[in-house]
Amino acid sequence: MDNDLKRALGQAWAPEFNRVIxxxxxxxxxxxxxxxxxxxxxxxxxxxxxxxxxxxxxxxxxxxxxxxxxxxxxxxxxxxxxxxxxxxxxxxxxGAKKQGDRDEIGNMQHVSFVVSAQMQLTLKERLLALGHDAQGPVRVSPGSDSLYFWDTVNNIRLEFSTAPSQGDNQAVIAHRSQTKTMARKELETLTDDREWIERAIKAFKD
Ligand SMILES: [Fe+2]
CATH class of the missing domain: 3.10.180.10 (2,3-Dihydroxybiphenyl 1,2-Dioxygenase, domain 1)
Structure with a gap:
């Protein structure tokens, strides 16, 4: 791809960020x-x-x-x-397919479902009562707790995530506490293209 085209595509990158999907x-x-x-x-x-x-x-x-x-x-x-x-x-x-390795490239490592803190505990009790393992809840980021467990039928790693302070009205993205400054510092380990970094982090809070 020539540089002009690359640049044009770059500038059009995610024009309606957060509103496409x-x-x-x-x-x-x-x-x-x-x-x-x-x-x-x-x-x-x-x-x-x-x-x-x-x-x-x-x-x-x-x-x-x-x-x-x-x-x-x-x-x-x-x-x-x-x-x-x-x-x-x-x-x-x-027997037609082997069990997948969740750590291979492109495979699903795990999926997390959003729940209230109260429901997270109820589900933990339910999992344990029915003979399943559950790990946590553990604090995984500021104000966010995760419970880890397994779909033992299919050997799929699962998670229930909650922000306890949000009660029954969980708002996943709004709860993220990482700022533009923090994200910029991380992305500087990925590339030294500062213009690219600023485009990438525009959905973060200031
Ligand atoms: Fe996770």
């Missing part, structure tokens, strides 16, 4: 056992099942595949994870 529509993971997955996400965590379909003919092995798993008519189920977003699973044929 409303939020997560659906996040899709893989399982070998949909029934046990429903028991965990709906039964233990309280996420209602809101979609239960099979992938249409041809989308697995046919020419219309647009990145779907390469198997026909897989189960594709969706859970309500709150705030109008869905967590979804494909059910792979048993």
């Amino acid at each position: 409303r939020g997560v529509h659906h996040l899709v993971l893989n399982t070998e056992d949909m029934k046990a997955t429903i028991d965990f996400y709906s039964g233990v965590l309280g996420m209602p099942l809101v979609g239960a379909i099979k992938v249409e003919d041809g989308l697995g092995t046919g020419d219309d595949n647009r990145g779907n798993p390469p198997f026909e008519n897989l189960r594709h189920y969706f859970f309500d994870m709150g705030n109008d977003s869905m967590l979804a699973f494909f059910e792979m044929p048993k």
Whole structure:
């Protein structure tokens, strides 16, 4: 890419910062056992099942595949994870795929769900009562506490995050306490392009 074009794209970078994407529509993971997955996400965590379909003919092995798993008519189920977003699973044929390594590049290391502090404790009690492990809550940043636990059906690392001071009205981004100055100091370890850094940190508080 020539430098003029690069510069033009750079200046147009995220023109409506924070207004392009409303939020997560659906996040899709893989399982070998949909029934046990429903028991965990709906039964233990309280996420209602809101979609239960099979992938249409041809989308697995046919020419219309647009990145779907390469198997026909897989189960594709969706859970309500709150705030109008869905967590979804494909059910792979048993033994067809190996367990993923969460620390490989591009893999999902973990996902954290937002809860109130009270709900975080209720869910911890519920996890422990049902024989699951839970670690925390631990303070992970100023005013934010996390509870770590596992979807043991699929070996997925999960987290419940809360800002206790925000009660039932959690506001994730608004709660971030890192300032532009702090972010700038960190980004200076990434590049010495000061113009680029100022563009990157424009959503931080002064
Ligand atoms: Fe996290």
